[in-house]
Amino acid sequence: MKINIIGAGLGGLLSAASLAIEGHEVEVFEKLPITGGRFTNIEYHGFSLSTGALHMIPHGSTGPLGNLLRKIGADVEIVPCKPMAMIRIPANGANDYKSGFKDISFNQYGSQFSMWNRLKLSILLITTRRWPPKNISFENWIRKYLNEDSAHKTANSFCGWALSLTNRDVPAEEAFEIFENLYRYGGTGIPMGGCKGVTDALVEIIRSNGGIIHKNTEVSRIIVKDNTARGVIANGKKHYSDIVISNIGHPFTRDLYESGTIDNAYEEKINNAKPSAGIKICLAADKPLIGHNGILLTPYCRRINGINEVTNTDPNLAPSGKHLVMAHQSVQQENIDKLEEEIEIGLQDLKEVFPNNKYEVILTQSYYDGWPVNRASSGSDIGNITPIDNLYVVGDGAKGEGGIEVEGVALGVMNTLDIIKQLYVE
Template sequence: MRKQLPAGKGSIALDAPAVHVSEASQQSAAFDVVVIGAGLGGLLSAAELLRRGKRVCVIERLPHCGGRFTAKTFQGVQVSTGAVHMVPFGSSGVLSRMLSRLNVPHRFFDADVFGSFHVHGKQYRSRGLLGVFKFLGLRQFFWFTRLGYLMFLHPVPPGELRLPFATWLARHIDVRRNPQLVAFFERISRFALSLELSQVSTAEVIETTKNMFSYGAPAIVEGGCGNLTQQLEQYIRNHSCELRLSCDVLQILQEDGRVIGVRVRNRASGEETQINAPLVVSDIGPRATNALLRGHRITQAEVLKSDDDVLSSTDRALTEAVGFKVHILSDVSLIPHRGIMYCLDTQRIAGMVQPTNSDPSLAPPGKHLLISHQVIQSNNIEEERALALADLHMLF
């Protein structure tokens, strides 16, 4: 049985009742829960389960925690591994409340705007959603408000909720006559979810937008994303979590259709062991998790591939969020606020942030750090990089 743990963003929980374990298996380590992946979702899941008194083992293939939510210091710059030093919904959001419940030290710098929008060669600053009138114009703004009515004030039929948002959008507006309006939704989806509108359901777009109204825009993490995962790592270590770094999970073990644990290999020694647990939480993505259930490991290169001829029918049904970032160090400030600049007239870049507006320590003194984000739309990384650089030259 699969279910989503509220504690771990992107985590997949595989639950099983107690089962008979062979004598050979009893010689292996046993826990209440095994967590695969020590990224933000895995660490949060482990921390919450430890708070509830569970015996937890966290397995991470890298020699450090954090995954896509940490950073490396390069010439005085905090270069993030995946995130842009931001968390969704800021200091009033679910993540902040969870960290407070765990007594994990943290500070989030809330955005001072809904965002800004680079379109028509200019940057339009918007404190709220109605500020999009500045660049949409009267006709497209009418359709913007019409969509808002259909999404939030009018019952959406269940059949439409299941539609890809791109399909739902095309049913209600002329997408060719409303390019900036389509780009508005498209860039937010790409930046926030690393997904195209064709890959996200109408229900998810509506729910995400409601959360934005309730909790506000994303916020910058004080000290960067690496500081937050370091605090979580310290928490789980202090609460007797067994943390196994530099270990590969080879397989999620099953018996009679139920999960019973994992098979693990130490990357340094090559030693393989079995870890028994009736609950496995995976924070490594849907395709990699599905592969482990079949006894197969997916490499990072395979995750980036999207060709139908290299994907199984099951893999094609699983949506993987894959993004690409560029870090820029500038002598002058290029984004005049603490929020996101969405780029509606670019080829690839969906949005940019300047996290040093909130925390100057993320870059050397007197410097400004900017981070762009885009969805990878092809298997050619060099082409994606070239298009990102072309966008940056156009923007600045």
């Protein structure tokens, strides 16, 4: 089959590589001069900064992305994070870091709670794995069953780091699907070479199997006839195909075609699938600020949700003798017009998190609108199918249930490949 793919981000490259090794004729169209989208590296003063994700894979080599990379033979080494995550909590029961702090393991976060709530939490975790809560936000679930401020703050930090959302914006059912995946797949890992190490390996697979990647080539129209995708128009030229896969999210995909009928249910889903926004602050330090390769969750910061220090695993991501530290904070929709203020609060948070450490802020990056953290926030994903036959959507606007960031991208790609195989191959 001939398959056209719109966008050379992670979802598009995963789809193209998977289809190319099966012998399909694949063409990828990317409007930027680079491949990888929000999952590659940019070089800045000797540091390999990421265009989006934080050089980290949520479920390491054993999760959906790691398994898919291994299945298609991608030459990527993913180093497990040990510890997976730590939580920085205030010392002496304070409500901020100004009077000191200590780090506890993510697996021991319940130690902050009262004895009664620790027992209750154990029972709740067992029951919710079997009967996930419905029609309630994660925040309301926590306040209803635990009523622990530390639990609320920790959940908010985790959701901000992993999803760029507050826990009030995450359905409890989706949150517990995410936690179930932590039990199922395991914890975090760091790809050697950073994000670019992954996407470059995918590009190599595509090209070595006869696939074509067109850079600086923007798709202006999806060719639709009889409600079926027949190809794309890119840079004024028609490229016909049997299937079209889009990696640019449902709204932008919908703008590229005209259909004889309007699917009102689909349009409503598009309107409800809001993107998530965030800010990343990149630091350079002569000495380690964290000292391990896992995540440092910071629930008592005003804005910063979490921090990682990937140079403890891959020192080549920074100049010799330097460390790269990356902090992330979610941004709520009402604050997108106040990004400078949000960044300043995040910078003040970092001064409290690292009060006695020397570091330099080398870059701040904002993710919103057309370059968001996720094109559809977790719990509002539309899925991979569109109202147009032979047209599918992958990427962070069409993730699988419980899929954190790139793991969700991999789940969505695998689902799309299964649909294509069932409909067109078997």
